[in-house]
Amino acid sequence: MSDFPVTTDSGEAPRTLSDVELAGDLTAAPDVAEADVPPELLAQSLGEYIRAWWQRVRSGNSGVLPVVMAIVVVAISFEITNSKFLSPQNLVNLFEQSTVYMVLAMAEIFVLLLAEVDLSVGLVMVLGSVVVAELVQPSGANWPWWAAIIAGLAVCSAWGAIQGTLVARLRMPSFIVTLGGLLILEGVGIIVLGGTLVGIGNSRFTNEVVLYDIFWGQIGPVISWILLVVLVAAAGTGMWLQDVRRRRNGLETAPRSLTAMKIVLMAVAGTAIVAICNVNRAHSGTIEGVPYIIVIVLVVLVAWTVLLQRTRFGRYVYAIGGNPEAARRAGVSLPGIRTWGFVLAGLTSGIAGVLFASWQVSLTTNIIKSANSYVLLAIAAAVIGGTSLFGGRGKTIHGVLGGLVIGGIYNGLYLLGVSSEWIDVVVAAVLLAAAGVDVLSRRGAPRQT
C-alpha cells in the first residue's frame, strides 16, 4: 500500500495523532493506516477518540453517522408536517413495520459484504412464511409451531445453499442466479400456497397463537423494565470486564470514559424505548409493553454482529469482499465462504419470513407479487445504512438503521396520505442517493474501488 513502515504490532505503544500531525506531507498515507484501526483502540482519551473518529469519517469510513443523520432528518421533517409522527403510538407502529426490512437488510448484508447481491431475498422470505403457515394448519400438517419454524428456516437455508453453490462454484453472476432463482421461487410459492388463503389468525389453536404473537404480542410493562435492567447490566458488565482484561494484558484498550459513555448511552436508549413502548397505544383497551419483535431483532442483530466481527468466518467474509484474490492467496476457501454467505442470507430471510407470516396473519398470492419490492427495499436499507455495494464494508447494525429509515419514510408518507406509487418513487430516490454517497465516499477514501 505504501512505503511507510506502519507497524501494527500490538506490543508497541499505540501511535497517537500528534505523531501523525508531525509527519507533515506524509499525513495522507498514515491517515489510511489510522483509519483502518478502530478509533476506540487508538485513542487514549475521549478527546483523542473523537478526533480519530472524525478523521475516519473524513477518509470515507463514516460508519453509521450518515444514517443516524438521515433518521434525524426523517423524524424532524415528518414531525413538522404531521405532529402524530413522533407520538409513542406511531413510533412503536413504525418500528414494527420496519422490522421486516431490517431483518431482510441484515440478510442482504451477508451477500453485499462478499461483493455479491441476492435479488431473491424477498421471495425466500415469502417462501419461508408460506412454509411456516402451511405446516401449522390444523387441517393439514398440524406441526407444532417450533417445528414449523425450523422447517421454514431449513428450506430457506437450503435455497440459499443452492444459489450460493451456483455462484461460488460455477462463478455465475450472483444477480442473474438470484434473478432466475426469484422467478423459480415465484412459481414454487404459488404451488406451495395452493391458490388458497392460508391464515394463522385462529385463536383456538395454540400453534397459530404463538406465531401470531411473534409480531403482534408484547412483553408486559413491568417485565419490560426488569428485562431492560438485566440486559443493560449484563452488557455493561461484559464491556467493562473486557476492557479490564485487555488493560491487564497490556493490549490497546478504549479509554474508560468512552466505555462508561457507551454503557450510559445504551441505558438511555433502552430506557427511552421501553418508556415509549409502555405507553398505552390502543384506541380502546390496553396495548402496552415492548413488542416481542424488538427483542427478536436485537437477538438477530447481536448474533450476526458477533459472527461477523468476532469470528474467523466473519473476517474471511470481509477479506473476500475487500479483495478476493488476496483472500484466496491467504488461503481462504472462496467457494466455501461464499456459499455460506448465501446460506446465511437465506436463513436470515427465513427469519424475516417468520416475522412476515406473523405480520400478515393471512397469506394470499398477492404477497408473492409484492415480494419483489421487498428486495429493493432490503438492498436500499442496507446501502442507506452504510453497507457498500462493492463488498467488504458494512455491519449488521447498518441494516437495522437503514431499515428504520425506510420504515420511517413509508410510515411518514403514509401518514401524509401519499399514494403508494409516489412512496416507491421517494424510496427509489433515496436508494439512488445512498448508492451515490457510497460511490463518492469510496472515491474519497484512498482505496481502489
Added chain:
Amino acid sequence: MTVDPAQTPTATPDGTAGTGVATAEAAAASVPPEYAAQSLGQYVRASWTGVRSGNSGVLPVILAMVLVAVVFEIITPEHAFLRPSNLVYIFGLSTVYMVLAVAETVVLLLGEIDLSVGAVAMIGGVVAFKLVQHPGPGWPWWAAVLAALVVCGVIGALQGTVTARLKIPSFVVTLGGFLLFSGILIVILGGADGTVSVSNTDPNQRVIYDMVQGLIVPVAGWVGLAVVVAVAGTLLWLRAAARRRSGLAAPPVSLTIIRIALVALVGVAVVLICSINRGSALVAIEGIPWVIPIVLVVLGVWTLVLQRTKFGRYLYAIGGNPEAARRAGVSLAAMRTWAFALSSATAGLGGILLGSFFFGEYSTNTADPGQLVLYAVAAAVIGGVSLFGGRGKAIHGVLGGLLIGGIAYGVSLLNLGELAAPLSYIVPGSVLLGAVMVDVLSRRGAGSVTRV
C-alpha cells in the same frame, strides 16, 4: 502472430500441437469463419472450431427452438403447437420480448445490465397511447411514437449518465430506476386502475392498434417477400464481390448462395404459414402481421449499428475490455450513455407493441414490468448474448425472444390448470439459469478471463 486467412483453419482440431494451439484456436475463433475459409468445407470446419471454443453463435438457440417445437408439438393436446394460427400468435406474443431483448442486448454488450427496461418500455407505450388520444392531445401517430421514443431515450440517457459518470453499478441504478419508473408509470396512467386505449376505428389511432394486430394481405406479403429477398440477396452478393475485387478476405461463393437461399426459404415459410386462413370459412384471417416487418426493421437497424458502425465496434471494445478501449481513445462515459439511451428508446418501441398486442389497451395489469425485464434478460442470454459483455448480436435477442415466447405459449397450451401459473415462472427461470450456466462454462472453455 499473423492471422493469414489461408492458414488459420488448419489449426489442429485435436489439440496435439502443444502450447501454441490454444492461442491459434482462439485467434481462429475471433475471426469470423466466413472470412477465414476459402471453401464451404473449410467454412464448416472453421465454424465448428468456433463452436468448440465457446463461440457457438446462434446454433444453441436454434437447436433449442427445434427442441421446444418438437416437444410441445408432441405433448400439447391435439398436437396444436405448430398450427399456423398458433405460430402466428406466438410471433405476436414474442415481439415484445424480442424487441426488449434487443434493447437489453445493447446494454449487456457493455457488460452492464438494465433492470428498468420493462418499466421504461411501458412508459413509452403509455406516452404514445396518451398522445394520440382524441379528445386530448390528438397527435398524429408518428409524432406520438417519436415522442415516446424520445422520452424513453432521455430516461435511458439519464440512467446511463448516472452509471457512466458516477460509476454507480448499473444494476443498482436501474433497480432504483425500475422502482421509480414503475411508480411514474402508474401516475401517468392516472392511478392504479387507470387505463388508456387506442381504437381500431379512429384512422390515426388505428395505425398503432394495427402494429401487432394488423395484417398484410397475402398477395402484398408475397410481393414484399420477393422484394426483401431480392434486395438482401443483391446486397450480400455485391458486398462479397466488392471484397473479392479489393483483394480482401471474402466468403466463398457457395456460402453466399446458400445464405441467400436460406433467407428466401425462411421468408417463403413465414409468408406461407401466415397466408393460411386462420379464421373460419366465413371470416377469413390471413396474411402477415405488420409486426413481422417491424421486428425485421429493428433487427436490421441494430445489426447495422452494431456490426457496421464505429459506435458498434466501440460497444464491443468496451464490453470486451474497458481499460483497453479507454487506452485506445474510446470515450467510455459517452458510449455508455448513448448505449443506454438508444437501448431505452428501442424498449419504448417494445412498449408500444405491447399495448398493440393487448388489443390497443393499456392498464397497470397489461404486464408486470418486473417480469418483462426478467424475460428480456433471459431472452438475450438464451439467445447467446454474454452477460460479461462484448459478445452478442441483435439476432440473438430476436431468437431468444421467440424461444421464450414459444415456451410461454406452449406451457399455456398444456391445460395444466393450477400448475399453469407457477410453471409460467419456473420454466423461464430454469431456462435462464441453464443459459447462463452454458454462457459461463463456454466462456471457461474459451479460456478468456471471467471474474475472480
